[in-house]
Amino acid sequence: QVKLRNLSRFLEDGDKAKVSLRFRGRELAHQHLGQELVQRIREDLAEFGTVEQEPKMEGRQIVMVLAPVKKRQ
Incomplete structure (x- = not known):
């Protein structure tokens, strides 16, 4: 939850975010x-950002x- 909150904050500030999930051992x-x-x-952060690079190994x-969503003004 903390990392999701940080990701949403980065995207709200207009910054890009890179999500990396590391596999260890038998994972x-x-x-x-x-x-x-x-x-x-991806689904939880859909309102804050869009996927710029699809998930890949x-x-x-x-x-x-993830890139921030353009804000309408």
């Missing part, structure tokens, strides 16, 4: 759980980049 055998977690983060981690 690589359960990558689908990591994909589900990244998807849940880079070695032992899943990486996703």
Whole structure:
């Protein structure tokens, strides 16, 4: 919850945010759980930002980049 709150604050301030989820040990055998977690983060932050780089595996981690939503004035 704390990390989600920080992510939403960064996006509200107009900054981009990079989400990386590292797999350790046998966790690589359960990558689908990591994909589900990244998807849940994406849905929770939909009002604050959009996905600039889709989640993808880079070695032992899943990486996703979020960009802030344009504010209407």
